[in-house]
Amino acid sequence: MEKVKQTVRTPRSYGQFCAFARALDVVGERWTLLIVRELLPGPMRYTELKTSLAGIATNLLAERLRSLEANGVVERRLEQSGVSYALTPWGAELHEPMEALGRWGAPLLETGRGDDAFQPRWLALALPGLLRGVTANPPVELGIETNGFALVLRIDQDGPSAMIRPDRQPSTVLSAAPEVVVGLAAGGLTIDQALASGEFRGDRQVLSTAFPAERESAVDR
């Protein structure tokens, strides 16, 4: 029999006339914002999402994507190579609140990595968030390489931003373990400590420009 369960589940609403509560109605369910975080650097395939978000059930991923699409946050694209999911312009604007929440959560990284999963892709949200307030003129570009994955951190007079799959590789590349990269950005390590640890290599001069110690700290808790 051709029964097609459309599964148009209507998510539980808070029923409040409040922009914040209505935002949570759209993106407040479990896994939803993590899917958006994955898509922030660029479109992804279903299976890429599934493997990057270790632990999400396949039916949940499908349902969240459907819900996000229905609400105009995510766009489902049929390309020659297959299906890909991308953020709509409105969905991409989640970047700001998410970066802010990541900054708020930075102290929670102090307990270390433990057995937690890590995807270098997540740095695209975390690094600009943690370095908010840092500016550079002339602009600085620094390659970051972790777990065999490369992204470029750019700092100009408007602040930091991250790019994945850049046109050209910057001349200076920092190669280090996730804890070191994140610790650096969060201020848990100074450039000198990191250099002394021998855990990464890079051009000290450029790094010192990019990561000044005297920025206002959002993580001094």
Place this chain on the structure above:
Amino acid sequence: MEKVKQTVRTPRSYGQFCAFARALDVVGERWTLLIVRELLPGPMRYTELKTSLAGIATNLLAERLRSLEANGVVERRLEQSGVSYALTPWGAELHEPMEALGRWGAPLLETGRGDDAFQPRWLALALPGLLRGVTANPPVELGIETNGFALVLRIDQDGPSAMIRPDRQPSTVLSAAPEVVVGLAAGGLTIDQALASGEFRGDRQVLSTAFPAERESAVDR
């Protein structure tokens, strides 16, 4: 038998080495951020929270408060008048990401209020969020009165902020229905339309200063 169910439920963690994911581990569960929103303007009693968050189950409220306290977001205070809950300094810093998410969700208010609940207290988060970017020099103070509840919106050169239970009432008070107040702030209504509707009274001159039409719109979707 004296069995005391401590109910130290350890909430499901995403298990990711990512500040954003860890933040969601702390405040990502259902109702949690709405509790924080309630506490942003100031401490509240258990029953106040319960009635303001219409629809939350009492056991859930108790459990969320316990979890927030255990994570250092909320502080439980025993005062002479009873128990009150307040945000810790770290918890209060959620103000920024929450305001940003509220701004993102502003377009969702366009569908109108419908049967949704409304608490004037929520304006303390919404109004500064929606008016982000508006400055005034010299500072402007405007009373807002809705549903028999008053707060003061202050705009100075640093931007807008809201106060509840202010020391003194400003000379100009805007008294209107929730939809009108929110619509005004979101840019859905102009001062002229609002005045023409006869739904509120106020000093047009001051209002025009406080709500300039030519600000950058975050709600043009």
Place this chain on the structure above:
DNA sequence: CCGCATCCTCATGGATACTG
């Protein structure tokens, strides 16, 4: 393989009653 849909089990949320 990729992109899901179904099924099953158990954890979490929601409603209500009750208690110090």
Place this chain on the structure above:
DNA sequence: CAGTATCCATGAGGATGCGG
């Protein structure tokens, strides 16, 4: 007033199936 205790409904997690 400030919660606990209980019970039922719903959503999450995991395995598997299945058409393209």
